[in-house]
Amino acid sequence: MPIENVPFTPTVAAPSLAVRDVVHTISLQVNALSATVDASGGIGTKDLFDVLQPTMDRLGFRSTAASTFAPSALRVVATERRVALAVHGGRAHTNNAALESVLAAAAHRDVDWLVIVLPERYKSNATFTKVSAQLNALRTASGIRLDLVGVTLVGFRSAS
Numbered sequence: 001m002p003i004e005n006v007p008f009t010p011t012v013a014a015p016s017l018a019v020r021d022v023v024h025t026i027s028l029q030v031n032a033l034s035a036t037v038d039a040s041g042g043i044g045t046k047d048l049f050d051v052l053q054p055t056m057d058r059l060g061f062r063s064t065a066a067s068t069f070a071p072s073a074l075r076v077v078a079t080e081r082r083v084a085l086a087v088h089g090g091r092a093h094t095n096n097a098a099l100e101s102v103l104a105a106a107a108h109r110d111v112d113w114l115v116i117v118l119p120e121r122y123k124s125n126a127t128f129t130k131v132s133a134q135l136n137a138l139r140t141a142s143g144i145r146l147d148l149v150g151v152t153l154v155g156f157r158s159a160s
Helices: 017-027 030-034 045-058 097-107 128-140
Strands: 003-007 076-078 083-087 113-119 150-156
Touching: 003 128, 017 045, 017 083, 017 113, 017 150, 030 045, 030 150, 045 076, 045 083, 083 097, 097 113, 097 128, 113 128, 128 150
Parallel strands: 083 113, 113 150
Antiparallel strands: 003 150, 076 083
16 A cells, blocks of 8 residues: 655655544555455545545544535545545546645645545556656646645555
């Protein structure tokens, strides 16, 4: 299970304890996340979130409806932790859904850090590494400053 932190603030080298707690909790669900991948490699984001929702509810995450310009890009936010969660399947890279989630998190006044759950691969295509490359390119791009401390990518692979 790959995990990668992409800081957008130069003075921050690692996520906070609150973020690490969320990532650890998600990592405990990785087998259940992997089991949602169908035989053709298809991934339903609703199925993924259904696995995570009970745990996220216990951690104080709530719906983001109408709290950002793209509410569907962020599944839930824990305002006291200042963390948002995005859950993606194959569109994380191919339709730039992960980038949209980063912009939505940066625009949300109660979010400092975004955790993105996504597959290592979608069908036969690398997803995790491509999204990582996109975020690192965004992080190092000249002239772009986001009101976001960082992003943690949490990958999972298919159970088959």
